[in-house]
Amino acid sequence: MSSHDLLDIVRRDPRAEWIARNRLHPLHGTLVDDDAAEVRGPSGLLRKYPHRVGFIGPNGIKRIDRLKGNAAASGKGRRSAAQEVQLPLHRVENPDFYIVVVADMVGGRLTGHDKDVLGQAHKLAAGIEGAGAVLTVGFGSAKEEHFDTAGVDRLLVLDDDIYEGYCPEQRLAALLQVENEYQPRHWLFPDSVNGGTDLGSRLAARLHERPAVQAWQVDHQTAVCRGAGGTMDITRETPRLLMLAEECADQIDETRHEALPVTLTPVSVISQLQDQGPVAVDPNAVALAEAEFILSAGNGIHDWDQFHAAAAVLGATEGASRVAVDDGFMPRFRQVGATGTWVTARVYLAVGISGAIQHMQGIGQCDKVIAINTDAGCDMVKRASLSAIGDSEEILGELIKRVQAFRAQPSIEGDQDAA
Amino acid sequence: MIFEWLHPLLIATALLLAVIGAVRRVKLWRAGQPDQVDLMAGLMAMPGRYLHDLHDIVERDKYMSRTHAATGGGFVLSALLIMLVHLLGIDSQILAWALLASLALMFVGALFVFKRRLNPPSRISKGPWMRLPKSLLAFAVGFFVLTLPAAGVLSDGFMSQVGGVLLTLVLTALIIWGMGELFFGMTWGGPMKHAFAGALHLAFHRRQERFGGGRSTGLKPLDLSLATEVGGVLGVAKPTDFKWNQLLGFDACVQCGKCEAVCPAFAAGQPLNPKKLIQDMVVGLAGGSDAKYAGSPYPGIEVGNAKGGPNQIITDGLLAPETLWSCTTCRACVEECPMMIEHVDAIVDMRRFLTMEKGSTPNKGAEVLDNIIATDNPNGYAPASRTHWAADQNLPLMRDVKQAEVLFWVSDGAFDMRSQRILRAFVKLLKAAKVDFAVLGDEELDCGDVARRLGDDATFQNLAKRNLAVLSQYKFSKIVTTDPHAYHCLRNEYNDFGSDALNGVEVFHHTTFLNSLVQQGSLQLDPFIGGKVTYHDPCYLGRYNGEYEAPRELLRSMGIEIAEMERSGFRSRCCGGGGGAPITDIPGERRIADMRMEDANETGAELVAVGCQQCTAMLEGVVEPRPQVKDIAEILVGQLVDPTANGLAKEVH
Amino acid sequence: MQPNSSQKLKIVTLVSVGKHPQSGRVRRADQDSRAVELGLRLSADQADGLVVLHAGDPNEPSLRSYAGMGLTAINVLQLDPAADAVAPLGEQLHQSGADIVLTGVRAESGEGSGMLPYQLAEKLGWSIVPRVADIVSVKEGVAEVLQALPRGQRRAVKVRLPFIASIDTAAPMARQSAFGPAQRAAMTVTVVNAETDTLRQSWHEAVAKKRPKRLKVIKAKTAAERFKAATAKSQSEGGRIMKQESAGEQAQAILDLLVEEGVLR
Structure with a gap:
């Protein structure tokens, strides 16, 4: 009973309340949840914070959406149309x-x-x-x-x-x-x-x-x-x-x-060069150093067939850490790192590579690094823009499925990207 | 009595054939290139070298050394006495008794050889070598019985009385067998060839400095003017391109397989076996095939297909280039070889041909050499970025200070992020000990170690000369470096280029230098608290320069009791990082670094102390879980007592 | 790779003085040495099938590193450093009766405009195929070549002999340059007179300055947008770590990033 009583008593902290009221106090931020426009006050009452209600509209004027987002369907189109300005x-x-x-x-x-x-x-x-x-x-x-x-x-x-x-x-x-x-x-x-x-x-x-x-x-x-x-x-x-x-x-x-x-008077010449068309190139035949998308395997890969399948589906060039090469799973020319090839890929997807210092040196010029690893504390995760912590086999499997689904859908997006 | 003329005749014939064989063999050696050796002095020094230098190495295996002393000593003595007693017919009971005694000694020795051969270890060659103990016994027994009458134990008529023709025949057969192996076989290519060639090898060894406890490990510079000479070739293409005394050295091999047992490449399943390599060189110098070779093959390469001749290109049929590129130049084979054969010299000589004439350095080799030529470092970094690691270190530059007591040779570790940690640790120690030091900064170039081991001596010499030119501008009395490879080049290989830049300059490895600082009391250290520690001897510090003690003393000065690996000191196993092996990267079944880490694991150590950035890189390349790997400088920094902090503490008290 | 060798091909490779991108030291130029490599491969079955030609200083040390690839000789048209090499080279090629002339795409030293093969082709009236990765075959006066396209792609082109090909970095790596052959090769020197490149003398040349990266300029149309742009937090440096999410969600996030980067094609 007594403990229940204790819980029922609302204990006020006057100092905290004072800080919560004083927006200029240095500790104000720690006590007040900035994003919430509605806060439960110390006595349990709902407090509204009018400064945080609403959003800034396209003309810089604050708008309060009293429909709480339910009007988005009708309002959105108009708003974006208004934003499109006719250039001179x-x-x-x-x-x-x-x-x-x-x-x-x-x-x-x-x-x-x-x-x-x-x-x-x-x-x-x-x-x-x-x-x-x-x-x-x-x-x-x-x-x-x-x-x-x-x-x-x-x-x-x-x-x-x-x-x-x-x-x-x-x-x-x-x-x-x-x-x-x-x-x-x-x-x-x-x-x-x-x-x-x-x-x-x-x-x-x-x-x-x-x-x-x-x-x-x-x-x-x-x-x-x-x-x-x-x-x-x-x-x-x-x-x-x-x-x-x-x-x-x-x-x-x-x-x-x-x-x-405008138009041009037609001309034609006899060509000495005859275009025979593009030659199919296996993404894996692309030299590692000039590949723009590399799927790289390390010690954490156990299902190599799945890895090769993933590389094929993604259309990525295969890379490997030194250990994967030493263990004989990948040829030496696939090795990425200071002792292997220095790569310049735009996207480097490292699966099961914890990131030895020599390896990190080798990918220094890569734009985006994605890590799939079981160890959230490894150097590769620290370097990566996006890290998925978990079983690589499972994640790769899911990724293969999703990429296949992505490719199957009518490629409107892909078309726009080509430019 | 037929013995009166038969046996002296047989002995004379055998000796004559032996001499003919010797002349023939010498001719084979003389097909090699000239080398400056003092022939007479060498011959005079030979017995001493045998008893001292060679015996010291054999003595590591007590059983074998005693067996060999008895057998070999007994045989040499017997052979001399046989000539006196049986060939010259000197009738002296004393001589005869002496001969009997020496034959008995030889007999006993041969019994032990026989015993050893009953269940031989895999490193030992079989084939003709298996009949050697029997031949030795036949020789000893045959001549023993033959000498009995001369010693007066049996009357002269004994033979004809008792044994008659049968005994005579048996005795003659034994003597012919014994002499066939021991006299004829000695110079015509039997197992006993090692005695003849080995003795001369000791006399005319290419590295005379090795005798009397000396050390000679620097590679010999290549005469680059050979390139433009008519018929000149850089490095060794054919067996006859070796120096004549190198060829002689190959012939001295006893096929004991000590080299094979310690070779890291062989253990890793790479296609190299130092013993087979030397035997292939013998095939090359004499002509023929390796079909009769009866030892372990190069891993993965079948025996019997190699063919060669004195004037045939070695890598066309006799030897696969991969064999040469598997070597880490760790010198374990040279250190173990009882015949003091120089395997590493031979391998690098042949690599020189492959790199400088054929341009076929495998894998990343060509790229690394191109980088060294164009940027003075193996990875092709901008030369101007050599000092970037020290941007926050405020290091005095030689260019500014012109002189300092110690020149800190930074080495190419400056470009490697892992090695930079070692460099920073060492700088901190130097500063703590208030050492007056300076660095060369951008003026320093790659020491040339990798280029030289990859066979590009032109690039090595170029770098060496340019480095020496820079060094000669400044005044210093010591050079200290954290890189044993640079240490070896500076200390042992830069002296061949006629520069006085290093005259009176002592070159130190950082462990040696730090040890002297600690012993002087310039560095105060806290005792090390942590798990078990083991120490890995870098090849280029240990075997190449004989420094085994200083790093251990340093560790002990922090209160560390070193848990030694089974292979440590001069028997230390290579990390696999030397000789450009990680660059040429010949595939094997295992990795050398993994095997070395296995050694460390067996001690139960939690920390492997190392004195070389290459070893650090190789050992850290082993997949975890494994012991931590740290350079000794890094361990020291962790235990450094900050003198300023101490002083303050005292004042407060 | 082995071309049809029924007819004897005469191949000329033009080489220039290279410059290492990091150290600025002279070397064999990367593309030019690949052109030598391709020339050596094409003429592998005929002695002296490849002529290596350089216009400039015969004592230039980098020529030796081309020779180290196994050349017995290099022909050098010795001319003034300030001279224009196009005219004498064109003259020489015209006389030599070459079938295929190989060059690099752009030189690593000098102007490096990549115009030389085009000017030669124009002068000689030959075809030019730029950025060649390989010459697959030469049959009955027609060569089939592979052109290097961006990101490792290839295009097959047929061209009638004689033609000029500029060799791309996608072509096979040049073999190692060995010291011995490099020292032994002969420099066959022809002194030629050429007009001075007067236009170039008026140019100012300096060590390349670092180019500033283009900033994303935010052109705000309203005060609020300007305010937002000025106060917006810069993109967080640390990467996003997905720990608790299911494998499916993680895979989706990866896929989204791949699509956003446009590497899925």
């Missing part, structure tokens, strides 16, 4: 000159690199007297829907069949035609492995231009380019033809452009 339209009626950007258009969409180059084109145009228009040339069928906000004033999409696949000679002929018809002030190419470098170099050689290559800081007067394998900066007068490095300039984001389609 940038018009070039009668261009004094053209700056041509030959975009890579990987998968029919402008790449980030293309957009950087478009930004650079406008920066160049702004520095030159007169009204310049940025003419974007793209090959193959275009799926891009936002040419306007990317900074395209004029758009030339060459989507005839002859431009499909790898046909640099045909594309070069088209670019020469552009040269004839538009006499562009500048030719800009993304300096990329997706074709920009190849086409740019071909055009430069044909036009006997000395292009600026790996240019990363360009205005209408001088261009700074990386030379000597990226170890030197060459400062020179801005040439007519430039191949630009990634992030050379800021992308267009405050204006909208006309993206007026």
Whole structure:
């Protein structure tokens, strides 16, 4: 009985209450649950905290949702529509000159690199007297829907069949035609492995231009380019033809452009190069050092068949810790680490690797590390952006199932990602 | 009486054949490259070397040393007396009795050899070696009976009276058998070849410094001008590219298999067996195949398919390159070899050919060498980042101070995050002991150890010369390093390049140096409280430089009672990290480091004390659970009594 | 890899002076040495099938490390360091009657624009195939080559001889350069006159500066957004650790991250 009595007595702590009332007290935060708008007070009464009720609306004005989220279905659409602001339209009626950007258009969409180059084109145009228009040339069928906000004033999409696949000679002929018809002030190419470098170099050689290559800081007067394998900066007068490095300039984001389609007199050449199409490459044949997604196995792997199956389903390149290699489960060239291969993967999924110091050195350049491990205290978990603590077999099994399900669904999301 | 002419004739024939064989054998050796040896001095010193240096090694096995002393001593004495008594016919009872005595001694010895061969350990070669005790017995018995008349025990007519023709025939057969093995076989390639070649090997050994208790472990520099000479070849391609006394050394092998028993690569199932390697060299120098080899094979490689000749490329048919690349250069085989054969020299000589002529250093070898050439460190880090580890250490640079008492040679551990912990610990100790020291900073280069063991002597010499050039700019009296490999290079291998940068400079391993500091009282240590501790001897500190005691004394000074592993001291087993073995990475059935950790586990130790960053890396690479691995410097730092804190405490009192 | 050897191929590999990315020391250039490797493989069954050509200083030490791959000789067009190498190289190739010319994609020293193979192709009127990973076969005057695409992908291209191929880092690794052969190889020197590269003399060259990473600029449209952007906590450094969740939830979280990173394809 007595203990029950004791529990019934509400004991007040005047100091705590005082601190709870005083929002400026340094210990205030420890006593008050910041997020809750409604707090049980010391005497058991419900206390409302009006400052914490509601949220900041799109216009910066506080809104209190008295329907407690039940109105979300109707309200949301309107709110986001209100947020979409119509950007001012940038018009070039009668261009004094053209700056041509030959975009890579990987998968029919402008790449980030293309957009950087478009930004650079406008920066160049702004520095030159007169009204310049940025003419974007793209090959193959275009799926891009936002040419306007990317900074395209004029758009030339060459989507005839002859431009499909790898046909640099045909594309070069088209670019020469552009040269004839538009006499562009500048030719800009993304300096990329997706074709920009190849086409740019071909055009430069044909036009006997000395292009600026790996240019990363360009205005209408001088261009700074990386030379000597990226170890030197060459400062020179801005040439007519430039191949630009990634992030050379800021992308267009405050204006909208006309993206007026233009046409070109058709040309065709006899090609010396014959594209035989892509060759199927096993992700496991990709060199570890250049793989962008690695599934790596360590001492904690017991079901190796499952591991290989997981790598196949994920489309990941296989890696291994030294121990897994020493134990003969993986070949030596799969070893990741200071004593094996130094990897540069964007995502490194380490299964059952606790993370010896040499291994951690080897993955130093990886962007995102995901760890699956039984030991939450190991170094790999400390390094990882996401760690799953548990039985690797079970988690891998679940992951395989989910990835298969993910691949089976109509890939709307995948499509958007490709750009 | 037929004996009067038959047996002297037989003896004379056997000796003549032996001489012909000897000349033939010497010719085979002389096909090798010239080497500067003082022939006369060597021959004069030979008996002493046999009785002292060689016997010291054999003495590790008391049974064998006594057996060999009796058998070998008895035989040598008998052979001399046989020539006097039976060949020259000197009629002296004293000589005859002496001969009988020596034959008896030999007989007793041979009985023990026989006993040993009844159930021989696997390391010992079988084949012709199994008949050797019987041949020895035949020789002893045959000549014993033959000598009886001369000693006056039996009358001259005894033979014809009693045994008649039958006894004569038996006796003659025994003598022919005995002499066939012991005289003829000695120079024509039987087991007894070891006596003939071994004796000469002692006389003309390529490393004369080893005799009289000396130590000679540094590799011999390669003459790089050979590259552009007509017909010149770098390293050893064919058996005749060895120095002649190296070839002689191969012939001295007794196939006792002591090397095989200690070889870490062999135990790990990698395709190397030092004994077979030496025997293959013998096949190479004499021509033929290894079909008659009767010992353990290279793990995983069948015996009988290897063929070679004096002028055939060794790695084309005689030896698989993997055999050469399996070696960790731990020198355990050399340390054990009773005939003082230099296995490691031979292996590195052949590696030089593979790397510098064929460009076929396996696995990561080529990449590591490229990195060393381009960045002066094996992993290709930016040379300017060599001192990044010490950004917070405030180390005095030689470039600034120009002189210091001690030069701290940091080594390539500077680039490795694990080794950096050892370096920091050592710096803390140096500072605590107020040692006047400085580092070279970015001016320091890789010591060249890895390049040299991988056979790239050009790169080693380049690094050595450039390091010496840097060292010669500064004044210091001591060099201390935490890396036994750098220690070995600086102490033993940098002296071949005509630089005076290291004249009067003492090179220390950090354990030796720290021990002297502790003994002087410059470092105050708390007793170590913790579990059992064992100590792993790094090969390049122990066998290469003879430092076994200082690290142990250091541990003892912290009150640690070392739980010694079964293989410790000069018999310590390698961690598997030497000689570029982790780089060339030849697959085996086990890992050497795992076996070493097994050794440590057997002592029940919770901590393995090490004195080498390579050993630390290898032993820590063993999958847990396992004892902790710490460098001695790291253990010391943990027990360091901070003098400033102490002083304050006293003042307060 | 073994090309059809019914006809004798004449292969020329152009090599330049490489520069180690970490130490800046001269070396054999990575791509160029892969081009030598490919040349050696293509001409493995014919003696002296591969000609290695360099325009520059015959005493350049890095040439020796190409020679160490087993070359008996390197042909050097000796010219002024400031000269433009395209014209003399084109002349030399024109005379040599080469079937395949191999180069690197971009040089590790000098301008490193990667224009040289294109300019040579233009000058000679040959085809150029950039970023080649391998030459699979040469049959009846047509070569089938594999082009390296990003992330380890490959494309097959057929091209008529003669052609120029620039060799990508995806091509087979160059064999080890051995000291002995490197010392023994002969440098066959031809002195040529070439025009000075005047344009380049007006350029300013300096050690590369570190490029700043682009910041994510938040362009807020309302005061509240600006306020939020200014006060928002930066992304927590520590990773997310999932301990209590079921294996299914953990797998889902991993999958979400993979999708977000766009590595599932």
